[in-house]
Amino acid sequence: MGYTYRDSGVDIEAGNSAVELMKPAVKRTMRPEVLGGLGGFGGLFALDLKKFSDPVLVSGTDGVGTKLRLAFQMNRHDTIGQDAVAMCVNDILVQGAEPLFFLDYLAVGKLDPERVASIVAGVAKGCELAGCALIGGETAEMPGFYPEDEYDVAGFSVGAVNRENLIDGSKIQEGDVLIGLPSSGFHSNGYSLVRKIFAQYPMDTVFPELGEPLGDALLRPTRIYVKTILKLLEKNEILGMAHITGGGLTENIPRVLPEGLGLRISKSSWEVPALFTLIKRLGEIEASEMYRTFNMGIGFVMIVHPNQVKTIQEQLLNLGEKSYVIGEVTQGKGVEYV
Known part of the structure; x- marks a missing residue:
């Protein structure tokens, strides 16, 4: 008898089994469109042109990075998919877009249906x-390319925003205020x-x-800020937003500023979580390196008019969300920490 695909390490039946196991989790994410x-x-996704009369599509793609190594080490795979989603949807949210749909890509060394279903359940969450x-999505079994117990997961999201709301x-402008929302830890950066x-x-x-x-603490998934921010945008003007990913506070917030403007951030305006002070101590990491590598407990930042700060913070509180006034926009360039 000749060779089969299964002899090479690719099990089509296991793939079919994985699809069946993931269907209930996927079904919970469905929208009418x-x-x-x-x-x-x-x-297939039919854009609602009553809601988006002059739509701009916004897309984002990302993976989870070396945080995956911890999932392998701990044999815990049910949260890592949320990280993949978060890294994409938080990015497109920055431009005011509502995430509409997501597709994932999962590459494995050997297809274990239960493990794949667990990963995709995290994506669905x-x-x-x-x-x-x-x-x-796509699940690719790649024997000889990945070790049998390892995988990589990534994906992309597409969202929409009316052009006037982009x-x-x-x-x-100078004097506008930075409001920060807490992170859940390192999120998916600096691992x-x-x-x-x-x-x-x-x-x-x-x-x-x-x-x-x-x-x-290390495997806790990245927070997703979408529903909170979309609620705020219904009633408030937000001038700019930043998702604090690789590059930390130092690199990410200036990306949304017009030329000639910088930032002054007060490090005492929020309590840096113990996870960050612990790694700083153990690694003897300089403060400047911490702020340009990690989110330091602030996962998402909004820039708003000074006269909107109180109203927005009250609304955030009503939504069950903590917030901190962490700084202001200044003349100049870069970030000054005080």
């Missing part, structure tokens, strides 16, 4: 939190440094300042 179901060659539909930072510093500690280590196993 989705046409058809899971399994087509392309995902992220989509639910963002209000977007998981309309398709947020590009062009209205930002090459994180893993280097914590490599000698078992994931069940409980540092007194954390009060929980190290692995739980």
